[in-house]
Amino acid sequence: MAHAAAVTITPPGRPLVGRVTPPGSKSITNRALLLAGLARGESVIGGALASDDTGHMAQALRRMGVPVRQEEADDATTFTVSGNGRLAPPDGPLFLGNAGTAMRFLTAVAALVEGTVVLDGDAHMRKRPIGPLTAALGALGVEAHDTAGRPPVTVHGRGGFPADTVTIDAGLSSQYVSALLMATACGDRPVTVALSGAEIGARGYVDLTLAAMRAFGAEVVQEDAGRWRVAPTGYRACTYRVEPDASAATYLWAAERLTGGAIDLGVAPADMTQPDAAAHALIARFPNLPETIDGSQMQDAVPTLAALAAFNETPVRFVGIANLRVKECDRVHAMATELGRVRPGLAREEGDDLVVAGGPDLAASAGPARIETWADHRIAMSMALVGLRVPGVTILDPACTAKTYPRYWRDLARLGVALRPE
Known part of the structure; x- marks a missing residue:
């Protein structure tokens, strides 16, 4: 996907099973x-x-x-x-x-x-x-x-x-x-x-x-x-x-939960010293994520968790995330905007909070969406997770994932996700 202008994800319709080694931190x-x-x-x-x-x-x-x-x-x-x-x-x-x-x-x-x-x-x-x-x-x-x-x-x-x-x-x-x-x-x-x-x-x-x-x-x-x-x-x-990257691992943990799969990362979350490893315990609770998630100490995992929240049984409010506004892009605004392309009203900003009003029926009510990535690797990788369940999700500028996870699309394909480059 290094030279593709966009990539469209086909929901696998089955559990993702296999082994993927996350890149180094x-x-x-x-x-x-x-x-x-x-x-x-x-x-x-x-x-x-x-x-x-x-x-x-x-x-x-x-x-x-x-x-x-x-x-x-x-x-x-x-x-x-x-x-x-x-x-x-x-x-x-x-x-x-x-x-x-x-x-x-x-x-x-x-x-x-x-x-x-x-x-x-x-x-x-x-x-x-x-x-x-x-x-x-x-x-x-x-x-x-x-x-x-x-x-x-x-x-x-x-x-x-x-x-x-x-x-x-x-x-x-x-x-x-x-x-x-x-x-x-x-x-x-x-x-x-x-x-x-x-x-x-x-x-x-x-x-x-x-x-x-x-x-x-x-x-x-x-x-x-x-x-x-x-x-x-x-x-x-x-x-x-260098230990494997916990922020990168969150996408694989989420892909496993979204598809009911079993993905072996070769490393246990407890063996990671990075703050984002704490997201694993929350991801394991999907589709029953808590009503409020404080993202202040695992900031790079918030986009991943927001993508999961789109399919959660109940709405999720993310707090303590004002710093996400000064990352590679304004990630609070970007995630609210891009989730809104999947279904209007799916997410909104309230002050510096992000509220995702998802539900397990999202795939049935969402239409195709072309996702702007804001030149931000985490927006691209997180929104790709939505495409594991919602048909017709297209990620623009997929090569931006090279910032921290150059093999992201290859690893999804190895797990059996069909990707169509444009």
């Missing part, structure tokens, strides 16, 4: 790539994800003088990263597409470069907020300028951080915290990173960051729920294994 892969790039020595990152997002991170590291080699074998990706403990100024702006992790993480790490780094992205990235992070860098004594609170960003690196304390507003994204934590370990003094309030989007991703940092030799002490002390250890090379 995007979140963990980009953390590991960055830390390996900052480390001294050769790191080997196995089970990694090769996608648009991780490709942008790898290429940015190469542009800053870090050799990164990628090898493919049996659908598994291994990155070998040869770091020397420092990054060189790139010869021009770093283009990061719409990769949020790459943009936020590299903005903070650019402070370690002795020179100027410009970070830019595509039109969608230029709408995504980064102001709290550039403000935090300023508080650490690093000159950083954004564009009305959004990329492009220019960082005048000084090789470290002149100050030893920073307070960050992480209400919009936990990635700001992760970025500062990873970067400050390479300074010349201990740095305290603190939250300006108790609110933080998807706190579990900070735990992923801390685990990756410690694997690469960092020393971080969590002083309380919103305060961390980072020692100036730098990083050391290691062999690192």
